[in-house]
Amino acid sequence: MKLKVKLLKFSAGRPVVIINEKFAAESSIHIDDRILLKSDGKSLITVVEVAKDFISRKEIAVSTEVAEGLDLKKKSEVTFEIIPQPKSVQIIHDKLNCKILSKKEIFTIIKDIVRNALTESEIAYFVSAVYKCGMNIEEVANMTEAIYKTGFKLNLKNKLIADKHSIGGIPGRTTPILVSICAVAGLIIPKTSSRAITTAAGTADAMEYLCGVDFDVDNLKKIIKHNNACLAWGGSLGLAPADDKIIQVEKLLNLDPKSQLIASILAKKLAVGAHYLLIDVPYGKNAKVTKKEAEGLAKEFVKISKKFGIKTQCILTKSEEPLGNGVGPALEIDDVIKILKGESDCHLLKKKSILLSGKLLELTNKAKKGKGIDLATKILESGKAFEKFKSIVKSQGGKIKRFQEPKYKKIIKASKNAKISEINTKKMNMLARIAGAPLDKLAGAYLHKHLNEKIKKGNPLLTIYSESKSELEHAVEYFKKEKPLKLK
């Protein structure tokens, strides 16, 4: 069957076609199905959107990705095929019945995800299957390799490439501090971070208050060459396109099966060519994992990393509150600047940043065992780490600026003389998100007191910031209802 092409001047980030609703119903094609479009010997898998009146039965509208992929001129014709279910679908079905997958089967799924042959829903079935049935070490290693091999590789070629990762959940940016310290010590740290998924800010969101974070490969390499490091967003580099899609589906249900978490992190570290890897695993009531889960995770990380020649160490720390004072992009990066400048504040964040930096310096033999913390402290206090940070920010097209209060704020005061008995980090993140973070860089919350500290009645406990009056009001309501801070 031939269809007349209607070119949409619209690039959807994936090859999208729009067909007539009645034609779709008769052909048993549904929204988000995939069809194979063919023209002049070329073919392309496309995602179906369905429209009622925009398009006739004999037409097909195509996004620019399709027009480019098939070299379609105006008014040219295409034929299409309803694609038989990709092999992956049967494999996913098998995994849902808890079958152990072979290397070939895992590669089939990952390749199909990358070439758009699986719908988001099919990926959700895969995530469910892995969540319900788990994966053994061999499967996780194969998953890691498949994600790595279908992604982009940075190819820096240096034995001293090191990386750091946090499994997340606790507000507070140790990464910019660690990267600055370790780059001064001579490590190469091509740090690419994510944006916030469920928190108020990812490292990329926080850095973006000061400078750019989205670079193409050539520019990124220049930044790294100049500084031994970068603090960029990994999203547009395509280091692990399969994983990017899987994460998007996982976050819908806040699912993060252990095996997928490990494969996702290691594949990206392989892609930047890391030989050394330090993983921050916060555990505890407010973190993503319990102590026992953290220990299991650490063991698997080390075991699987070894298969790929990465020397990995996991640092398990009990984490019960935000590390700095700020929760929100600009507030969190301001805490970083405080520490780098030597202002006497944010002790928890300072301590943890030095701990992680020290461990990474020991892991890479830049410091002798037991001497990493000393070296890290020395570099931080010398001011060289701040100089390095300023240099990275400059290379990334920005400059240092401090937190400036947005239009609206609300200071919440202590209702009695008391001690801070609990700070729920998930609720603190949600509060900052309701106030507008991460899109509103200045939005968020500032903690005047930390856990177990005393406060006097009427003294400021928390300041909530927002560029929007209504969002501030919503955040204040949320604070009153959900009580992210408890006094005793």
Added chain:
Amino acid sequence: MKLKVKLLKFSAGRPVVIINEKFAAESSIHIDDRILLKSDGKSLITVVEVAKDFISRKEIAVSTEVAEGLDLKKKSEVTFEIIPQPKSVQIIHDKLNCKILSKKEIFTIIKDIVRNALTESEIAYFVSAVYKCGMNIEEVANMTEAIYKTGFKLNLKNKLIADKHSIGGIPGRTTPILVSICAVAGLIIPKTSSRAITTAAGTADAMEYLCGVDFDVDNLKKIIKHNNACLAWGGSLGLAPADDKIIQVEKLLNLDPKSQLIASILAKKLAVGAHYLLIDVPYGKNAKVTKKEAEGLAKEFVKISKKFGIKTQCILTKSEEPLGNGVGPALEIDDVIKILKGESDCHLLKKKSILLSGKLLELTNKAKKGKGIDLATKILESGKAFEKFKSIVKSQGGKIKRFQEPKYKKIIKASKNAKISEINTKKMNMLARIAGAPLDKLAGAYLHKHLNEKIKKGNPLLTIYSESKSELEHAVEYFKKEKPLKLK
């Protein structure tokens, strides 16, 4: 944040908005996420599509559903909110951990599906959860009620409304024959059918060779009033919108959890007001279920139907081959016409149609116990059933026409003197689909011999039909490779 509205003259069947890609990344909004659009006190949940160059950061393009829902004029502005995860998401997460859901929780999920608040991927998680954890009788009953109550009701108000359903998988159209016979006997059968999901033709696809199948409620009621029956497509009536969406997601992986199957069927029967229900449950190697599964299914069907005042009987039949000679829309409806006209062919289809009709006549007390088959045979042989069928086809805007060979065909001949030892119905369906069914009404396969029949070398075994030369070739290749028929 305010966005300028760009009206798309494009109705997507669901409220779709398109936003700028960079803006989306910074706001942590992804393709297929839902956002709440607000304008002048009205609000609407919309599905996000992302575009690169088609739209600026301060604009939002909206489909006609959004424009109408929010009464947007050209160039008006809207604000939006990233919607907090609907409550359903946590409930689905709980079900994935095998929690038994309350009535309230099930209603929450079904309502969220209907109002577009859940993405297809979230529905896939729900289907996975039900597949892995099952549902108890109470949950299935609540699911049935929720799907029924969120759907459209036909409101015919007649005590004699009966319906028939097949859980499917075996080619052969008993439905038009049963509907014609039972309507002659005085039952009201407002039969709505689906289109093909994995087979070569649904009853709606087959009927469409002769007449229209897609009617609005008023016209459908006229057709039913005139004939005591209809043979229409249920798709556009909205009898069970939640189920329509769930089925779309289930079919991706060919998952059909038992509890969902039961709820789906019963909700639609409640919607047409059926008081009597006959369910055809084919079992065996080529069917969807084993004998044991069929028995379990039958028990649950009867138990849950009772809760809703529907008298239900399940007919379990061992099914190992297509019932008629044809596989494909026009070929299958031609088998129906043969039987209604009394042509001596398609014995299996005739026998099963009479059996099912007889059982339904007994269930509804139109025939005494044990006398249903006699009555059904009498009505069929009197020619009255054919008259009824012609009348339905005429009311639905068509007329009887016989199968006409399409442009291309290939007769496959027996390679030796032999007996037909196996006919794989799944592969027969796939063969017909590859030849172009169900979109190409004439495409499909015609079986010259049935199971256990003898054939002489060189005699025709199967004829494959298609409107497309290349599709015919693909089908022939498939036949050679997959051998849907085996000779011994």
